Every structure is written in C-alpha cells, then in structure tokens.
Amino acid sequence: xxxxxxxxxTKTIEDPLKQAVANPMSRFLSGQIGTGVPxxxxxxxxxxxxxxxxxxxxxxNINPSxxxxxNIEAPAVSKFKEQLGVSREDFAGQLSSSNxxxxxxxxxxxxTRDLAGTKANFLTQLPQQQFNMALSMKQEQNxxxxxxYNDWMKSLPQYNPAMEASLRFLSESTSTGxxxxxxxxxxxxxxxxxIGAMAGMAIGALLAAPxxxxxxxxxxxxxxxxxxxxxxxxxxxxxxxII
Numbered sequence: 001x002x003x004x005x006x007x008x009x010t011k012t013i014e015d016p017l018k019q020a021v022a023n024p025m026s027r028f029l030s031g032q033i034g035t036g037v038p039x040x041x042x043x044x045x046x047x048x049x050x051x052x053x054x055x056x057x058x059x060x061n062i063n064p065s066x067x068x069x070x071n072i073e074a075p076a077v078s079k080f081k082e083q084l085g086v087s088r089e090d091f092a093g094q095l096s097s098s099n100x101x102x103x104x105x106x107x108x109x110x111x112t113r114d115l116a117g118t119k120a121n122f123l124t125q126l127p128q129q130q131f132n133m134a135l136s137m138k139q140e141q142n143x144x145x146x147x148x149y150n151d152w153m154k155s156l157p158q159y160n161p162a163m164e165a166s167l168r169f170l171s172e173s174t175s176t177g178x179x180x181x182x183x184x185x186x187x188x189x190x191x192x193x194x195i196g197a198m199a200g201m202a203i204g205a206l207l208a209a210p211x212x213x214x215x216x217x218x219x220x221x222x223x224x225x226x227x228x229x230x231x232x233x234x235x236x237x238x239x240x241x242i243i
Contacts, residue, residue: 006187010180018177032162036155044147048140060134064126068119080111 048056084107153159 004187010182013179015177022177029166036157039155045143060130064123068122
C-alpha cells in the first residue's frame with residue numbers, strides 16, 4: 001500500500017440567516033472603532049438657572065455695612081424723626097417742656113439702642129449667610145464638575161460600548177454565520193516499511209551470535225531499525241506502486 005502524508009482537512013459551513021445579520025453588524029462595529037460617544041450638552045447635576053446664579057452672585061457681593069446704612073438705618077431714622085415730630089405736635093401744651101424733653105430723650109435713646117442691636121446682628125449674620133451661600137454653590141459646582149468629568153470619560157473611544165460589542169463579536173465565531181471545521185488526517189505509512197522492519201529484526205538476531213559480541217536484544221533492535229529504514233526507502237522509490 002502506498003504511503004500518504006498527514007494533512008489537515010477543512011470544511012466551511014455557512015448559515016445564510018446568521019450571515020444576513022453578521023455582515024451588516026460587522027460593518028457597523030468596524031465603523032464605530034476609534035470614535036467616541038457624543039457628550040451630554042448642559043448641566044448634569046445642578047438645577048441652577050442663569051437667573052438663580054445671578055441672584056446668588058449679587059447676594060454674595062453685598063457690602064453688609066453699606067447695605068445696612070442705605071436700606072435699614074436710613075429709612076428707620078427717617079421714619080423715627082417723622083414720628084417724633086408728630087409726637088411733639090400731639091403733646092404740645094399737654095406736657096411741660098421738661099417732661100416733653102425727657103420723653104423725647106427716652107424715645108431717642110431707645111431707638112438708638114434698638115438700631116445698634118439690629119445693626120450688630122445684621123453685620124454678623126449677613127456675612128455668615130453669604131459664606132453659606134458660597135459654600136453651597138461650591139459644593140454644587142464640585143458635583144457638576146465630577147459629573148462632567150465622568151461624562152467626558154464615558155465619551156472616549158475606548159469606553160464606547162461598540163468596543164465591547166466588537167470584542168464579543170470577534171470572540172463568538174458562530175455568530176458570524178460561517179464556521180470552518182477542521183481535522184487532522186494522520187496519513188498512512190508504506191507496507192514495505194513494516195516488511196523491512198521484520199526482516200531487519202531477523203538479521204539482527206543472526207548478528208547477535210555468541211562470538212559477535214552483542215546481545216540478542218541489541219542486535220534485533222539494530223537490525224529492526226536498519227530494516228525499517230530500508231523498507232521505507234523502497235516504498236518511497238516505487239515498490240509501493242507495484243502493490
């Protein structure tokens with residue numbers, strides 16, 4: 001029998017239904033590789049409108065002393081003077097000048113004391129409220145910055161969901177609709193090699209005579225190797241074609 005060399009045999013199996021999906025999917029995914037995801041436009045966390053931000057900035061820019069003087073102290077003094085003038089007219093002729101003056105002094109003293117206490121509280125509380133407002137806006141801005149950073153990271157090409165889908169598409173060969181089956185055909189040796197090996201072992205046994213200096217086992221092994229090689233050579237040079 002002639003010798004046949006080993007070879008790999010393949011067979012392609014195609015599924016038209018899977019290919020109808022796999023081919024367009026492959027083109028789509030290949031077009032997405034290296035491209036990022038569009039970013040979200042606008043604020044992510046904060047709900048502050050432009051009007052709200054402008055109001056907060058105006059509040060933080062208030063000068064407490066000037067604001068109190070213009071918007072609290074001045075109107076209060078003006079109102080007090082107006083009321084004091086009315087009181088003078090009402091009590092005219094009813095109280096002696098000394099009693100009227102004492103009453104006015106008490107009113108002025110009480111007004112001045114109350115105004116000073118109000119100013120002290122205002123100048124203490126307003127800066128604290130301004131600080132709290134700035135701190136709150138900073139915290140909101142920090143949250144927005146983190147959200148914007150995370151959104152930017154997700155927009156990078158390496159984080160595009162198409163990348164993961166592409167890797168999965170490549171790893172699942174059956175999803176392409178084309179499968180290639182393969183197996184190894186071990187081939188076949190020439191029958192002349194077997195015959196030569198058997199003859200060689202017989203010759204090796206004869207060589208292992210007591211006077212030859214080698215054992216029966218060693219002589220048979222050498223003879224088998226030589227005979228097998230010779231038989232294989234004969235098979236390759238044409239003896240196999242005769243059978």
